[in-house]
Amino acid sequence: MFASVVFLAMLAAGEGFFNSFPRFTVGGWLAVGFIGINSGIGYYLWLWALNHTTPTKVTVFLALSPITATTLGALWLEEKISTTFLIGLYCVALGLWLAHRPTNHIHSKGWNVLFNI
Numbered sequence: 001m002f003a004s005v006v007f008l009a010m011l012a013a014g015e016g017f018f019n020s021f022p023r024f025t026v027g028g029w030l031a032v033g034f035i036g037i038n039s040g041i042g043y044y045l046w047l048w049a050l051n052h053t054t055p056t057k058v059t060v061f062l063a064l065s066p067i068t069a070t071t072l073g074a075l076w077l078e079e080k081i082s083t084t085f086l087i088g089l090y091c092v093a094l095g096l097w098l099a100h101r102p103t104n105h106i107h108s109k110g111w112n113v114l115f116n117i
Contacts, residue, residue: 060099063092 049058073079
């Protein structure tokens with residue numbers, strides 16, 4: 001993570017970002033603080049989840065980020081929900097179900113049952 005900060009700081013310096021102090025409004029600074037605090041909380045929860053279950057189960061929930069963002073955009077910003085979003089929502093829900101469904105007899109025996117090996 002530190003390497004990405006250094007890289008992005010070099011790009012920002014090339015554009016003159018560090019020539020003066022950023023002039024944000026109070027609302028802008030509150031937004032920066034909000035994003036920073038919530039990113040820290042999310043990162044902590046991500047690590048906590050990785051410590052309590054398998055990485056596969058934790059990672060599949062990354063697919064919920066765009067769905068959450070679109071849903072909140074529709075609720076708070078009155079953005080339109082498209083058919084593409086609904087298809088994506090269905091695909092993500094199906095993927096989550098496939099990743100977290102309980103294993104049955106065929107899955108527990110592996111390919112041997114399917115191919116009579």
